[in-house]
Amino acid sequence: MDRMPSVLIVDDEVNILRAIKRLLMQYKLEVYSTTSPVEGLAIIKDKDIDVIISDQRMPLMEGIQLLAEVKNISPKTIRILMSSHSDIEVFISAINNGIIFRYISKPWENEKLVNVIYDALDQKAQQDQLFNFLLKNDHEVNMINEKKQAQRSIFLSKLIEGDINITEKHIREATLLDIDLQAPMFCCLLTSTGEESIEFEKLAKLMSNYILWDREKFIGIIHQEVSLEEKDILVNTVQHIKEVLTKYSPKLSYVMGVSKIHKGINAIKKCYHEAQQALMVENIENKNVNHISYFKDIGVFQLLTIIKDEEYCRNFLEDYIGKLIDYDQKKGTELINTLHALLKNQSLKEAASSLFIHPKTIVFRRKRIEELLEISLEDYETRLNLGIAIKLHKLNQERSQKEE
Incomplete structure (x- = not known):
């Protein structure tokens, strides 16, 4: 010494x-x-x-x-x-x-x-x-991992955005980045909904057995080596991710979209877009809560994320819930939220409980909604159209807030 x-x-x-x-x-x-x-x-x-x-x-x-x-x-x-x-x-x-x-x-x-x-x-x-050897070695390993992580993020972004026509060369490149393009996989997209942001490098160290990449507004998580025979693989893996997030920060507020399992060279792109759609649809309703949205559960509402015709959207909203939107704005009421609760819950009692109001109040509001819209909430197609309209309305509100 x-x-x-x-x-x-x-x-x-x-x-x-x-x-x-x-x-x-x-x-x-x-x-x-x-x-x-x-x-x-x-x-x-x-x-x-x-x-x-x-x-x-x-x-x-x-x-x-x-x-x-x-x-x-x-x-x-x-x-x-x-x-x-x-x-x-x-x-x-x-x-x-x-x-x-x-x-x-x-x-x-x-x-x-x-x-x-x-x-x-x-x-x-x-x-x-x-100690000095391990410190130096750890530093070198971290530098290699950081470089690989950056290359992986670029590669995955190109795959998702359709900038790559996958060839054998790309499959070999992906393998060097620890990505198996032909393995069964699914994708999760994670975003913070509270004041605490998510530090990508810190989370990546806790989730070294997953493939992570930074998409600025959210973090992508890919789980490979999926056993298609394991019935609850999605739920079990997501539960593990939730435990890791709790370890990362018990106070973290987030929402996460989860794709279905896919296999093949286009699986990553498909998984990503499904997770994105699940995140977009559910994020409009579940803010500041640790909520998991599965693509397999959002059903017809996934179509809302790809509607681009603004005039069509305005006309659809005007036809089905325009009168409620106007009424709420003029009277300061919350009939749109009440309608949403009526459509989501199985009974009037459950709807009232979700809004923290008396059951008699929900009965009165339901009657007022039916009168204003000149409809019956007992009709299946009416309920379906109203549900789509409300989701579309909330999605538009979310987009407007982001633009501001």
């Missing part, structure tokens, strides 16, 4: 401190000493101590207790215990539990003590060398 090796001696007997210090000063060692375990801990915190030697029996603190504290404060400091008492079982236990490196009996032999100290310094040097 570049600097002079340092040794700290802690013993409540001054004569012992002087004797050991006088012995060690003959060698190229920087020696510190104290009769107080508390002061010894202060020195450990303040100095870079390579080896500490502590007596076992001291008034304020036993040596094993002191060295256990040193292990927590400065784990790289090598710890040696000295004692004139024969608590062999205690000392062996301390060695086995990693609290101390070596035990020395009192009275000691000078040559043996010096040899133990140099053994400890050799151990420290090996530890430092290993």
Whole structure:
């Protein structure tokens, strides 16, 4: 090591401190000493101590207790215990539990003590060398992973946006990026709905067994090696992702869209767009809650995400719920939300409960809605059209807010 090796001696007997210090000063060692375990801990915190030697029996603190504290404060400091008492079982236990490196009996032999100290310094040097190697290696691995992650994000974005006509070359490129384009897979899209944003690098470390990429507004998660025979693979995997997100941050608010399972060279693109549609449809209703939306469950409402004709949308909304929208704006009521609750729930009682209002109030509002729209909510096709209109209305509101 570049600097002079340092040794700290802690013993409540001054004569012992002087004797050991006088012995060690003959060698190229920087020696510190104290009769107080508390002061010894202060020195450990303040100095870079390579080896500490502590007596076992001291008034304020036993040596094993002191060295256990040193292990927590400065784990790289090598710890040696000295004692004139024969608590062999205690000392062996301390060695086995990693609290101390070596035990020395009192009275000691000078040559043996010096040899133990140099053994400890050799151990420290090996530890430092290993630590530096791992640190350097970890840094290099992180750089490689970051570069691979960036290349993977670019590659996946091109696949999704249709910029690649997949050939054998692309399949090989994908394999180098840990992507199997021919394996069964599904995709999740994750976005934060609260004040806390999601740090991509931090989440990627927690989800190293998934393929992640950053899409700015949300994070893409691909799960490969899917067993098509496993019935609940989607639910089980999503449950695991939820547990990881809780570990990431218990206060995180998010919504997540989940695709169906697909296989083949176009699977990623298909999975991505399904997860995006699931996210778009459900995100308009479930803000600031940890909500999972499965593409397989959104049914006909997936069509709303691809409607581009603004005039058609306006006419559709005007025909089915225009009068309710106008009424709410003029009167300050919430009939649109009431209609939504009536369509979503199986009974009037459940609808009232979801809105936190009295069942008699929901009965009154239902009657008012039917009068304004001149319809019956018992009719299946009417309910279907109204449900689509409400989803489309909320989707338009979401798009308007994003544009603002």
